[in-house]
Amino acid sequence: MNPVSLTIDGARSAVQERKATAVALAEAHYTRIQKEDGQIGAFLTLSKERAMQQADRIDRMIAEGKPLPALAGVPVGIKDVMSTRGVRTTAGSKILEKYVPPYDCTAVARLEAAGAVVLGKMNCDEFAMGSSNENSGYGPVRNPRDLTRVPGGSSGGSAAAVAADMAVFTLGSDTGGSVRQPASFCGVVGLMPTYGRVSRYGLIAFASSLDHIGPLTKTVKDAAIVLQTIAGRDPMDTTSADVPVPDYVAELDKPIRGLKLGVAKEYFGEGLDEEIRAAVENAIEKLKGLGCEIVPVSLPHTPYAIPTYYLIATAEASSNLARYDGVRYSHRALGVKTLSEMYRRSRDEGFGPEVKRRIMLGTYALSAGYYDAYYLKAQKVRTLLTRDFDSAFAKVDAIVTPTSPTAAFRLGEKSNDPLSMYLADIYTVTADLAGIPGISVPCGETREKLPIGLQILGKHFDEGTILRVAHAFERAA
Amino acid sequence: MKVTEQDVAYVADLANLELTEDERRSMLRDLNSILDYVDRLNELDTSNVPPMAQVSDRYGVDEAKQGSERFTYASREDVLEGLRKSLPHNEALANAPDPDENYFRVPKVIER
Numbered sequence: 001m002n003p004v005s006l007t008i009d010g011a012r013s014a015v016q017e018r019k020a021t022a023v024a025l026a027e028a029h030y031t032r033i034q035k036e037d038g039q040i041g042a043f044l045t046l047s048k049e050r051a052m053q054q055a056d057r058i059d060r061m062i063a064e065g066k067p068l069p070a071l072a073g074v075p076v077g078i079k080d081v082m083s084t085r086g087v088r089t090t091a092g093s094k095i096l097e098k099y100v101p102p103y104d105c106t107a108v109a110r111l112e113a114a115g116a117v118v119l120g121k122m123n124c125d126e127f128a129m130g131s132s133n134e135n136s137g138y139g140p141v142r143n144p145r146d147l148t149r150v151p152g153g154s155s156g157g158s159a160a161a162v163a164a165d166m167a168v169f170t171l172g173s174d175t176g177g178s179v180r181q182p183a184s185f186c187g188v189v190g191l192m193p194t195y196g197r198v199s200r201y202g203l204i205a206f207a208s209s210l211d212h213i214g215p216l217t218k219t220v221k222d223a224a225i226v227l228q229t230i231a232g233r234d235p236m237d238t239t240s241a242d243v244p245v246p247d248y249v250a251e252l253d254k255p256i257r258g259l260k261l262g263v264a265k266e267y268f269g270e271g272l273d274e275e276i277r278a279a280v281e282n283a284i285e286k287l288k289g290l291g292c293e294i295v296p297v298s299l300p301h302t303p304y305a306i307p308t309y310y311l312i313a314t315a316e317a318s319s320n321l322a323r324y325d326g327v328r329y330s331h332r333a334l335g336v337k338t339l340s341e342m343y344r345r346s347r348d349e350g351f352g353p354e355v356k357r358r359i360m361l362g363t364y365a366l367s368a369g370y371y372d373a374y375y376l377k378a379q380k381v382r383t384l385l386t387r388d389f390d391s392a393f394a395k396v397d398a399i400v401t402p403t404s405p406t407a408a409f410r411l412g413e414k415s416n417d418p419l420s421m422y423l424a425d426i427y428t429v430t431a432d433l434a435g436i437p438g439i440s441v442p443c444g445e446t447r448e449k450l451p452i453g454l455q456i457l458g459k460h461f462d463e464g465t466i467l468r469v470a471h472a473f474e475r476a477a
Numbered sequence: 478m479k480v481t482e483q484d485v486a487y488v489a490d491l492a493n494l495e496l497t498e499d500e501r502r503s504m505l506r507d508l509n510s511i512l513d514y515v516d517r518l519n520e521l522d523t524s525n526v527p528p529m530a531q532v533s534d535r536y537g538v539d540e541a542k543q544g545s546e547r548f549t550y551a552s553r554e555d556v557l558e559g560l561r562k563s564l565p566h567n568e569a570l571a572n573a574p575d576p577d578e579n580y581f582r583v584p585k586v587i588e589r
Contacts, residue, residue, distance in 0.1 A: 102568045103561075195532040209531050235553060236561070241537030242550040307515035318492060325493070327581050329572035339586045344495040356494060357507055363492040364480070364508065377518050379528030384521065386529060418507055419514055435532030460536040 003028035004165040008074050008222040011168050012115075015058065015073035022055035022062075022073030026117050029075045033119070033166045040164055041141045042157040044080050046120040047087045051075070054117045070229055072115035077167035079158045080121040081128050082108055082213070083202040087118075091204045092126040092154075094137040095324050095331045095350025105202025106237070107171060107213045107230040114229045119167055123157030126352045127321065128173055128206045130154045131181060131424040134415050135354040142411070143186060145450060149408040152182030152424075158216045159186040169217040169226060175206050176309055177404075177428025179214040180440035184403035184453020187442050189470070190216045191223040194461050195435035196241035198227075199234030207316035208239075210309075210432045220441060220471040224248035227463060243461050251464035252471045257291030259469065262396035266302035267427055273406045279444035279452040280402045283473065287400065290472055297392040297399065301384045302430060306422055308385065309429040311365050311378035317355075318362030324350060357418060386434040393459045398466050401427050403440040403453030427455060437463045441470040443477065480508045 001014060003025055014020045020028075030048065037043055058073045078084060081091045083101035090096045104112075112118060125135040133141040133156025141156040143149040144164035151160040155172025159182035162170055172179040174192040183190025192214045200211055215226035228248050234240045263284060268277060288294050326332035326346030333345035351359070365374035392399060405426055414421045431438040436457055443454035454473065458466035485504050489496050496504065538547040570576040575583075 099572055102564055102571065194536070196537050233550075235551075238548070238551040239531070239533045241533065243537045301521075304518055304521065307518050310511065311515055311518075322493070326574060327583055330574075332574035336584055339584050340493075342584050343493045347493055348495045348497075351494075353500070353503075356496070356500065357504065359492050359494065360485070360488055360504055361508060361511060364484070364488045364512075367488060367491060374515070376528055377523060378515075379530060380523035380526040381518055381521060383526050383529040384523070419510055422511075435536060 004032045006168060007219050008071065008168055008217070008225050011074045012068070012070070012072055015062065016068055018062065022058035022117060023052065025073055026051050026055045026075050026119065029119055029166060036164050036166060039142065039147060040144055040160050041139055042123055042161040042164070042166060043077065043120045044090060044092070044123050044138055044157070045088045047084065047118050050087060051117045051119050054112060058115055058117070069113070069115040070225060071111060074116050074168050075119050076111060076116045077119050077122045077158060077161045077170040078108055079124050079155050079170065079172045081124060081173050081204045081206075082171060083204065084108055084118065084121065087121065089121065089204070090138070091128070092124045092136040092138065093350065093352070093355065095347070097331060099329050103202065106199040106234045108202065110230050111171070122155070122161060122170055125154035125156070126355050127204065127317070128154040128175055128178055129317070129354050129358055131177070131421050132409070132414065133157065133182070134411065135352060137352055140411060143408050145187060146408065146448070149410055149450070150185065152185030152404070152408060154178040155182050155216065159183050159188055159190065162186070162188045162216050162218060169215055169222055171213060172216050173203060174212045174214050174432065175210045175313060176432055177425040179212070179216060180428050180438055180453065180455060181404050181425060183216050183440040184451060185408040187451030188216055188218060189220055189223050189442070190214065190440045191227060191463070191467070192431065192438050193227060193231065193463055194241070194437045196239050197243075197437070197461065197463065198230050199237040199240040201234055201236035205320040207313040208320065209316060210313055212432070220439070220467055220474050221249065221252060223439065224252055224467050241461070246464055248464060248467055251468050254468055255291070256469055256472045259292045259398065259465070260295050260396040261287060261292045261469070262295050262297035262392050262399040264297050264299045264302070264392070264399060264401065266299050267401035271405050271423065271426070272402060275446045276402050276405065276407065276452055280400075280454055283443040283454045284400055286476055287469065287473060290476055292469070295396050297396055299388040299392060299430070301381065301388050304381050305385055305430045305433060306426055308378045308381045309425070309433060310361070310422060311374050312382065312433070314358040314362030315365045315375050316362070318359045318366065321355070321359055354418070382433050385430055389434045389436055398469055399457040401455045401457065403427060403455040407446045407448075407450035407452060431457050436460055437466055439466050439470050441474055443473070479512045480505060
């Protein structure tokens with residue numbers, strides 16, 4: 001048994017059957033991190049003390065013959081936008097370089113209550129703003145498949161760590177594609193649940209109406225297990241939905257024969273790399289072979305998704321990031337004379353270029369005289385994009401698309417052109433805007449051995465169906 | 478060009494950012510390029526389309542109910558020590574760059 005190539009099931013049974021202790025599993029992962037992460041850069045902070053205490057607790061439960069929870073002894077990494085009590089949480093930003101939260105994010109607390117062992121915090125684009133992880137205040141993450149390439153973003157560290165066997169699974173966050181796109185770039189599974197399915201309490205806010213927490217895993221089944229654990233109403237987040245949580249793992253083995261899968265031409269147009277197109281079309285054929293009916297659907301407002309997203313996300317961000325004022329917990333500039341100077345200089349020193357760009361764009365879009373033309377206009381187009389999905393889902397059970405128009409690009413390739421970087425999210429932002437769930441599952445490789453992702457989008461609160469389709473595809477692949 | 482140097486200065490002021498000369502120049506270029514791109518939204522007639530601010534006002538709620546009635550599940554008793562206990566002073570101040578015993582200290586606000 002290789003302790004660092006285990007799935008959640010594998011890790012839990014290893015612990016349960018006493019093939020390995022939880023402490024030994026955690027140690028094996030730390031050894032792996034020490035060996036591999038120097039060149040990848042996926043972890044920002046290690047939480048060894050907390051991990052070992054938890055592993056020890058699990059080992060004692062086994063010794064006492066107590067029943068083990070679903071994630072007992074399973075090592076996990078947490079994207080550094082989720083608050084962890086007593087463990088530094090930076091959001092990838094220098095403005096929070098010394099921030100140690102006094103409370104835990106609900107999703108993290110639920111994982112630990114289910115026995116998971118938190119190894120540490122994952123590198124990411126600053127405040128989750130980016131598609132390549134090059135916007136981190138702490139240096140980029142490199143793609144384990146090819147160290148000259150980006151892992152995707154913003155959950156780049158979360159995806160790279162799973163791909164390089166430095167964690168059994170990780171949590172990421174998805175505002176415009178930040179779980180699914182890096183999952184596709186690194187060749188792992190990434191699930192964005194329905195908006196409201198998982199509590200956002202303790203998730204450092206980027207764009208509150210678009211932010212989602214979701215798992216990055218080695219298998220679809222693992223994604224179902226994690227969702228099972230973190231989903232459900234949380235009184236600490238008023239937008240967390242009061243909708244019952246089904247048994248996602250039981251859903252996996254239901255047949256997919258007869259399911260109607262939509263294919264929208266808007267996701268196969270200009271800008272889609274030919275190798276990606278071929279791999280995704282091949283995947284669709286495979287799903288057809290598994291008994292699914294392929295149905296053409298139209299999502300006509302798709303070309304308007306990126307401009308809509310960048311107005312809404314930046315407007316919300318400009319408001320959310322106003323809290324970093326250097327007073328209570330963020331970086332404060334030295335040698336300032338007035339309060340106003342303190343705010344400005346602290347924010348100037350603490351925020352990186354992309355964050356400043358988005359704060360500026362969002363502030364502009366919300367400012368007097370421009371609100372109707374930009375922000376309100378974008379909110380109306382958001383309605384149109386959501387109606388596109390409503391009509392499509394009246395005809396089909398799920399929609400299949402490429403996750404990203406290209407495979408992983410090289411470091412530096414797009415970092416000087418914000419707009420070309422924004423277009424990397426062209427197939428993923430729509431689901432964030434509509435609040436529907438989506439999953440990226442590996443569906444092949446390019447000639448250069450770079451992973452390709454298949455995206456499956458579902459109806460609101462119908463994660464069961466997209467997990468089931470992804471699981472059947474994964475087993476047939 | 479939609480955004481001028483004056484606009485950049487005005488918006489930076491609203492956002493409590495100072496920005497260096499270099500940053501202002503690149504901001505001018507980037508904002509104009511992004512705003513040119515988002516202009517394509519004007520191809521759409523949205524005069525009869527309601528704005529969408531949230532997903533949660535459409536999904537995961539009892540559709541038969543209207544307005545705030547839909548979200549009664551999200552309300553709670555207004556009690557002093559409800560869901561979360563208040564943080565003790567020392568914890569609340571632990572991350573402060575310049576704490577006093579019980580306060581966050583900031584530079585002088587009012588000149589006299």
